[in-house]
Amino acid sequence: MQGDVLEQVAQVGSHAGNVVSKDRESLLDGIRAIAVARVIVWHATGWWWVTWFVSSIPVMFVVTGYLLARSFRGTGITKTLFRRWVRLQIPLALWSVVTLTLSELSGSRHSSWASFFFPLREPYSELGGEWFTTPLWYVRAYIWILALSPLLWKLTRARPVITITTGVVATLITGLYPPPGDSMWWLLSDVVLYGTFTALGMHFLIAGVPRFKPAVVMIAATSLALGICSAVLSPPLDGVVNNSHMLHLFLGIFWTLTLFLSGATVSQFSRTRFAQEINRRSLTVYLWHSPVAWALWQILPDELTGVWRAIMVTLLTFLIVPLLTRGVGVLEDVGQRRLRLRNIFLSIPATFALLAPFLISYTEGRLDFRSAPAGAPLPPSQAPVIEKVRIDSDVIAFAKSPPSGGLASLTRQKKLDELLKRAKRNLGVRSLRAMITTRDGETWFRSVGVSRPLESPSFIGSITKTFTTALVMDAVQRGEVDLDAPIGDLGIKFRYTSITLRQLLRHRAGVPRTSVASGIIYDGVTPEDVARWVSENPLDYQPGTSYKYSTTGFVLIGLVLEKATGMPFETLLQNRIAEKFDLELDLFTGRYRSVGYSTGGVAMRVDELARWARIYVDDRGATTMPWPWAIRQTTGLGIHGYCPCDDGNFMALGHMGGRTFMSVDGDGVVVILDTDGVLVGDNLSKTVATAHELRLIAGGGRTYAWTAE
Secondary structure, three states: OHHHHHHHHHHOOOOOOOOOHHHHHHHHHHHHHHHHHHHHHHHHHOOHHHHHOOOHHHHHHHHHHHHHHHHHHHHOHHHHHHHHHHHHHHHHHHHHHHHHHHHHHHOOOEOOHHHHHOOOOOOOEOHHHHOOOHHHHHHHHHHHHHHHHHHHHHHHHHOHHHHHHHHHHHHHHHHHOOOOOOHHHHHHHHHHHHHHHHHHHHHHHHHOOOOOOHHHHHHHHHHHHHHHHHHHHOOOHHHOHHHOHHHHHHHHHHHHHHHHHOHHHHHHHHOOHHHHHHHHOHHHHHHHHHHHHHHHHHHOOOOOOHHHHHHHHHHHHHHHHHHHHHHHHHHHHHHOOOOOHHHHHHHHHHHHHHHHHHHHHHHOOOOOOOOOOOOOOOOOOOOOOOOOOOOOHHHHHHHHOOOOOOOOOHHHHHHHHHHHHHHHHHHOOOEEEEEEEOOOOOEEEEEEEOOOOOOOOEEOHHHHHHHHHHHHHHHHHOOOOOOOOEOOOOOOOOOOOOOEHHHHHOOOOOOOOOOOOOOOOOOOOOHHHHHHHHHOOOOOOOOOOOOOOOHHHHHHHHHHHHHHHOOOHHHHHHHHHHHHHOOOOEEOEEEOOEEEHHHHOEEEOHHHHHHHHHHHHHOOOOOOOOOOOOOEOOEOOOOEEEEEEEOOEEEEEEEEOOOEEEEEEOOOOEEEEEEOOOOOHHHHHHHHHHHHHHHHHOOOOOOOOEEOO
């Protein structure tokens, strides 16, 4: 059936030969401009739902395939690829020089210079919280498609239906049966997906572009329906279409056909000044739009928050980028030997005038090249699940006959280094940091990949909940709150007044989960906004009758603490925990497309997090008197149990954040994992296994930390 559908896609344009070449050119220009514009909106706002409108990258590769095939026919394969490479390298080289220079000046870690000029793997820099380099994954995919285009052209001409069908099936396989996390696998999946759309564009040149026919409409509608089903059955991370190759495939087919069927409207759009400015130097626009948006997020007045700030960033980005690319274009023209002196006198002064506000902001300290803007999302957190943890046989063998000496043993340290490198590959992350401390005071710290130094703090995500729990139990011992008393209306006429603190702490209150996809989490959101949203929506279940991990519930806890103590949550955190235990804690609220606050707003160094793990889990000294964890399944009162596990016995206790994991076993071995990627979701079991392997090599992992009640 899949082959029949694709054959119809391949044949629907066969009668389109009467389309005038000029009109065809306008159609392609219009599609490209729409795709680039949508990319700018997505990167400038970070709104997940934007990715559902116009699948930009698949659509752009369809246009790429069409234009490559036309050039192959006209000027030959070798000459076409050479010209494309030169046209790519000039703007890429200029952008790379600027980005790498700023990285060096700001002390931002980055991958090799060669990786920027020849990005066969995705380049990386901490500059701007990675905003400068993150969009470069598209250029990486484009280079691979360019290298494979002669083969795609040959296969598409000979067997178009088989070629496209093979790409579709391969994409579905990578979506349904992904292997263990690996960045190379993600690259391969990119190449398969976008190679399929490139082949589709090549075939549109051969057979003609799609026309408005019932078969085409049916294929487009079916693709949209399959995409929606895919998103429902397997929701992409943060609701972002780009995070699922299978979803991207279905929506890519839908939007490709939709845009081609809207030929007259799209062609008319291509003649607007807006589209012409984007098409003039579309690659340069793509490379520079993200740094511009990042800078605008930094320098716009703080009074402009939420949706209006994102809208203003987007509008200004659309205004500034075409002007900036005109100035940059003068330097690009030098490489292409078409420089005009008149352009120098007009463009360069205008470019400096355009950059002046950013330079002034930098001198005033409002432009921090090491930080991400307020719109950058944090990864979600996740409660643990009971499942078998797979440990490598060599680790088990090492633990059975350990060498003499503790963490200072060179044999142990070498084994730990090997394990960390392997864990980075298995987790498919760019960098990984690990810290181990033993009960007798020994410490081991390593980082692999393009990682941050020890003194660089981490957003610990939901590990913040351990601090919130400690504050609650401290307030209980002070007589300020009662775990089993109703929380009331929180002073904002909250609807579910009978919920108790104990239910919230144990994730048994039925509070619905907020997320970026829910629409309530945005830059500038307040805890009160979240509480009102909860109040306006039904509970997932009757409080106390079931369990469901709820980040939102800990937002309510923060509000309860503020009302009971008369102090802001940040003041409580500093006065009752940070000062008491000599910890340096930073708290954010309503930034990074996260509510932060009492549920996930703490940033701290990993060595201090290791010390907190010792206090909170091993010493049980976060409050005057320890409180019972009361663990059921894997969840207790402010703690989680982690496998290996057997009949309610958990090897480790701790908490998981989106990027950071904290655990302590029964032998008192603390393991902290921290990355720039995501440790939850598909990586959850691998993260837990990595932590256990590390503690086994460190000499722990022998004694269960807790038995569930």
